[in-house]
Amino acid sequence: xxxxxxxxxxxxxxxxxxxxxxxxxxxxxxxxxxxxxxxxxxxxxxxxxxxxxxxxxxxxxxxxxxxxxxxxxxxxxxxxxxxxxxxxxxxxxxxxxxxxxxxxxxxxxxxxxxxxxxxxxxxxxxxxxxxxxxxxxxxxxxxxxxxxxxxxxxxxxxxxxxxxxxxxxxxxxxxxxxxxxxxxxxxxxxxxxxxxxxxxxxxxxxxxxxxxxxxxxxxxxxxxxxxxxxxxxxxxxxxxxxxxxxxxxxxxxxxxxxxxxxxxxxxxx
Amino acid sequence: xxxxxxxxxxxxxxxxxxxxxxxxxxxxxxxxxxxxxxxxxxxxxxxxxxxxxxxxxxxxxxxxxxxxxxxxxxxxxxxxxxxxxxxxxxxxxxxxxxxxxxxxxxxxxxxxxxxxxxxxxxxxxxxxxxxxxxxxxxxxxxxxxxxxxxxxxxxxxxxxxxxxxxxxxxxxxxxxxxxxxxxxxxxxxxxxxxxxxxxxxxxxxxxxxxxxxxxxxxxxxxxxxxxxxxxxxxxxxxxxxxxxxxxxxxxxxxxxxxxxxxxxxxxxxxxxxxxxxxxxxxxxxxxxxxxxxxxxxxxxxxxxxxxxxxxxxxxxxxxxxxxxxxxxxxxxxxxxxxxxxx
Numbered sequence: 219x220x221x222x223x224x225x226x227x228x229x230x231x232x233x234x235x236x237x238x239x240x241x242x243x244x245x246x247x248x249x250x251x252x253x254x255x256x257x258x259x260x261x262x263x264x265x266x267x268x269x270x271x272x273x274x275x276x277x278x279x280x281x282x283x284x285x286x287x288x289x290x291x292x293x294x295x296x297x298x299x300x301x302x303x304x305x306x307x308x309x310x311x312x313x314x315x316x317x318x319x320x321x322x323x324x325x326x327x328x329x330x331x332x333x334x335x336x337x338x339x340x341x342x343x344x345x346x347x348x349x350x351x352x353x354x355x356x357x358x359x360x361x362x363x364x365x366x367x368x369x370x371x372x373x374x375x376x377x378x379x380x381x382x383x384x385x386x387x388x389x390x391x392x393x394x395x396x397x398x399x400x401x402x403x404x405x406x407x408x409x410x411x412x413x414x415x416x417x418x419x420x421x422x423x424x425x426x427x428x429x430x431x432x433x434x435x436x437x438x439x440x441x442x443x444x445x446x447x448x449x450x451x452x453x454x455x456x457x458x459x460x461x462x463x464x465x466x467x468x469x470x471x472x473x474x475x476x477x478x479x480x481x482x483x484x485x486x487x
Numbered sequence: 488x489x490x491x492x493x494x495x496x497x498x499x500x501x502x503x504x505x506x507x508x509x510x511x512x513x514x515x516x517x518x519x520x521x522x523x524x525x526x527x528x529x530x531x532x533x534x535x536x537x538x539x540x541x542x543x544x545x546x547x548x549x550x551x552x553x554x555x556x557x558x559x560x561x562x563x564x565x566x567x568x569x570x571x572x573x574x575x576x577x578x579x580x581x582x583x584x585x586x587x588x589x590x591x592x593x594x595x596x597x598x599x600x601x602x603x604x605x606x607x608x609x610x611x612x613x614x615x616x617x618x619x620x621x622x623x624x625x626x627x628x629x630x631x632x633x634x635x636x637x638x639x640x641x642x643x644x645x646x647x648x649x650x651x652x653x654x655x656x657x658x659x660x661x662x663x664x665x666x667x668x669x670x671x672x673x674x675x676x677x678x679x680x681x682x683x684x685x686x687x688x689x690x691x692x693x694x695x696x697x698x699x700x701x702x703x704x705x706x707x708x709x710x711x712x713x714x715x716x717x718x719x720x721x722x723x724x725x726x727x728x729x730x731x732x733x734x735x736x737x738x739x740x741x742x743x744x745x746x747x748x749x750x751x752x753x754x755x756x757x758x759x760x761x762x763x764x765x766x767x768x769x770x771x772x773x774x775x776x777x778x779x780x781x782x783x784x785x786x787x788x789x790x791x792x793x794x795x796x797x798x799x800x801x802x803x804x805x806x807x808x809x810x811x812x813x814x815x816x817x818x819x820x821x822x823x824x825x826x827x828x829x
Contacts, residue, residue: 269725293728300722304585306715307773320716321728325709373727 220245220409221266221296221377226275228261228433235261236433238275243377248403248410250420253430254454259413260301260381262430266411267298267379293321297370301381301413305354311365312350315340318372340371343406344398360391364398371402378402380412384419392416396423417454421445421468429453445469457482508777511770515784522791523566527559529799561693562685565752566790568696569685570759572749574786575704577760578767578779579742582714583735587827588649590761591627591746593820595655597757599630600743600750602659602666609670616695623747630655631743646827683756683809685794692752699748703741704783710738711775718773756809758816759789765823789815 421441603626638651767781
């Protein structure tokens, strides 16, 4: 396995978020980190992407400590899409995707044929090539997110990490983004690891799920293993009923409101 | 209805510069050269274009030509160097701090540099002028450090940085005035440190600032893409393999050095470092590879205009160039403040 966290302690300034976190991102799979607000899932992802140096323990990429690997080299192996994205003023789609080549270029060199090819390919697989001359700030939420993913793809890495890529998007756009990531995994063999909020989306798209609470890994496994009424209650503090998705058969968690919770306890008790 | 108008303007504005960016940049350059030649003629002494021509070919037998050569040529060269230094410094600061209100004078670097330079001049009388730039550099760094400590830590808003910068500026200006009262220099020197002027500057001033501009500006242009990457936010920039903190510090150091060099030779000329990068971005867009050279040209044009107006308005009286830029720049700064504060 190429990317793993080994007993890392993560902290912002003095505030410890995670004490002793160990997890391995499975190669060639789509993994999802999930948990309530403040559970440390985004922090864990930032550490995996070497954006947050662990206070203790280490993150290992290809057998080497990621903090000891030159950051430019890491950028050629692993791409990270942060949650908060700053779109430069009136930039075109193509120009934004070109940023993905930054780790492959030096200051004085003109772009190589390989750079151009990678940018074209990234725009093609994300279906953003036809938008290339449009300004990014004029796109729809889903299109814009596809452009950011194209930027990551242009980096030419097999590992792609994304921090809540669907937050603030309408459901149609959420599906647009997750379908694209699924397709990249299936067709291009990319390893995808992302933080998601919605457990039903996670169940639908993930091969492997990490469930986190208060900075610790509670459980991990396939969506079928992980999404049980007990886990949902324990981690999110929510009573729910887990049923198979009528079409995909994946587990679906349906949270219950107070009146229904009483009914359920009568029925089962 | 109104939204369509905005989009249309948006597209038109960028397409002009997008279709012919080199031509537009070239015309700005030509304009600056023409203005420079014309500006050799303006001033207290009446000289003709014939005198100017003689001076330019190096004929010093003509007395008027000698005046042009000794007084006007250094001034025009200084306009180029100072305009470039201040504008590029401002462009880098706005890019690195990601704050449209950042500029050497807004964040206190200009007054800090003025204070540093003056302190050295008073402490060691007869110090070689070449040492003034490093002293100004130290003063500028001190001011930038103060602003950083007081405002920048933990996500300061653009307006907050500007406010702290103005306070720090005021403190250093008070320091400059205090030094002037304690050890009165001659009036022209006082004017230079307080408002910025090109009056009576000679070729030695040109040589003082030239190496800084010649080394740092190309270095910054080479690093233009790093500035672009920093504009994507810290996390994405770091994810793209840019050592964010290191790059940011180095670029800010370059920016402070450029501003300090400008202050060391001409005092505190305000607002050029704020306005020129804005004009450049509006016309040429956000890519630093285009907007930094464009900012330099706008800076040169602003300096040439300010100096010419200052000299030509009521000769033989001289209005310091720094005063002219303040008259134009003050309202522009207020406009930006209101726009950004919203």
